[in-house]
Amino acid sequence: MNGIAPRARLLSAFILILAVVSLRGLMAQGAALGLALILALLSGQAVKPLLHRLAHVEGFMALLLLMLPFTVPGPPLASLGPLNVSAEGLLRALGIALKVNAAVLLGFALLGAVEPVRLGHAARRLGVPVRLVQLFLFTTRYIELFRDEIRRRREAMRARAFVRRSSLHSFRSYGNLAGMVLVRALEKAQRVEEAMRCRAFDGRLPAIGLDDRGRGEIACPALALFAGAALVLLDRMP
Amino acid sequence: MAHIPDGVLSLPVTVAGWAGAVAMTGLALRHMKEEAIPGTAVLAAVFFTVSLVAVPVGPSSVHLLLSGLMGLMIGPATVLAVLVGLALQALMFGFGGFTTLGVNLVDIALPGVVVGALLAGPVRRTSPTRAGVIAGLGAGACVLATGGGVALALALSSPDYVPSAKVLLVTYLPLMAAEGLITGFAVSFLKRVKPDALAGASP
Incomplete structure (x- = not known):
């Protein structure tokens, strides 16, 4: 197969x-x-x-x-x-x-x-809107990145003796974790957007190097x- | 728990779910500008990864939906972020389903968009602590609406599912509490550190 x-x-x-x-x-x-x-x-x-x-x-x-x-x-x-x-x-x-x-x-x-x-790319050829496919492709690319970031931050929390419990303190820590990762992500999004604009990104989807x-x-x-x-x-x- | 797998729902419910999903996605795509794609993708990736973190609640643990937070931050694009997240979960882990994607999208994204549209204004205007409380309540309501949607989809599919659907609704209560509290803290954090992150429908 x-x-x-x-x-x-x-x-x-x-x-x-x-x-x-x-x-x-x-x-x-x-x-x-x-x-x-x-x-x-x-x-x-x-x-x-x-x-x-x-x-x-x-x-x-x-x-x-x-x-x-x-x-x-x-x-x-x-x-x-x-x-x-x-x-x-x-x-x-x-x-x-x-x-x-x-x-x-x-x-x-x-x-x-x-x-x-x-x-x-296969989904695009089957008629899924290009923008949606593009969003999907960009998202898959960033997931690994943020997985690493979250792993690092959780290690840092454990290093400060954070223990996962269902307590208000735990929930606040998770809330701050999510907030911090989001702040970093927004800054990253800004940079990516600027970089894409510099390269004249216009929403098209060149499938470079992908032999489908x-x-x-x-x-x-x-x-x-x-x-x-x-x-x-x-x-x-x- | 919000991901209904293939093989449970009846055909009319599945088709109705797809119709709703296609309409919502079409509207959201029209609303999204071309240059906003990479930025939206970055946030979609964050929401996806944060929802993979297992949050302990009592003896069990839950995974956050984050739809309320998404609604407050990216407004209608929530539909697209949730859609991509659901597709990835089905492909990478086998959660959820392919034929049920429509129903699952409506169940999860619609409450987020509604809460975002209703609460983005008040959250923007008030103090960080109050914003956290408002957002937390909104996020809890989102989870309850999602649970209600899942239960409704089951109940409409077959009268035999009605007792299970009622019990299912109860199992959403721990998630509701965790989601409300964590979203509340996250929003009050964002409000202090980067207030323009909570722009909602007007990016």
């Missing part, structure tokens, strides 16, 4: 995730999860970041998945004190879990290994469309 053009990846990911989101039956949802898992393993990326992603999305879903079996009405399967577990609720929770995980796996498989900069070509410009989205259609058909079949 290496060497597939970013644009093809972006388009394919969107097609497949859209198809997954529209599935209703457990069979098609299970098939989608299987397909997504195979793609994720084929993508040849490290498994650890994938597990991180899955753990995170499960964190958000925990509330929904735990409550659905108890709150969806239906004949009780089992009861925990006053609470009844319904089969309908369990199936709803299972279906959502399958879809959500399939979507995360697809995003990881198709887009996880592509640098954001390349995706930005790759294999599968047409084949990859076509395959995604086929797989997505197959999943939806499987789902709608009586």
Whole structure:
């Protein structure tokens, strides 16, 4: 799967995730999860970041998945004190879990290994406004910078015996940290703006040194469309 | 917690979210001048990185949304900063989703823009301490509105989600407290050190 053009990846990911989101039956949802898992393993990326992603999305879903079996009405399967577990609720929770995980796996498989900069350029070719793409590209460039700055400032706080707690003092320290980084950022923004103006920046986006070509410009989205259609058909079949 | 993943919302809610997001983004883009792009990007990067810091609240920890602070500092461009942040989180960490990007953008950015438009004036005119209190209340209201938006998106998607949506709203209270306090302190700091940073809608 290496060497597939970013644009093809972006388009394919969107097609497949859209198809997954529209599935209703457990069979098609299970098939989608299987397909997504195979793609994720084929993508040849490290498994650890994938597990991180899955753990995170499960964190958000925990509330929904735990409550659905108890709150969806239906004949009780089992009861925990006053609470009844319904089969309908369990199936709803299972279906959502399958879809959500399939979507995360697809995003990881198709887009996880592509640098954001390349995706930005790919998005522009797919019709996203140039200014928005430009903002995206500039932002990715500065994030590393401010991550370092925040890391340094937090080290400095720890060196002055700052302990993270949920106290007013902690919150004030975090507020001052955010304020200080913002002040520095505003000064930086001023300098960057002046420098860009000196270089006659007019809002255009020269993609210097970025070779966006790759294999599968047409084949990859076509395959995604086929797989997505197959999943939806499987789902709608009586 | 404000990032709804793919696969939860119903189609009408997803489409409505995208419609709102496209309209907001279009307006914000029209409002942004070409030469303001690098400066807005620098601030978007800061908001993104600050929101990655885990803030301890009781036994758990939260990540700030910073939408209220953004609204006070960059006004309508908040929409763009949040959009870029959401796209990056989905790409870099797999948080949130692609089809839900529209709903998530409306839920997070709209309260920030509204609070920014309403409170930028009072914050600009008053003393640092008072400005902090006003901004803190505004930021807390933003978080509550975001929680309400997420709960509403869930409840409109399926009646089965209604009980979970109610509980979800309660889980926003710790974030609301942390966000309000930290934004308040940050604003009163900015007010002392660099008052013109809180220009809001008029950059």
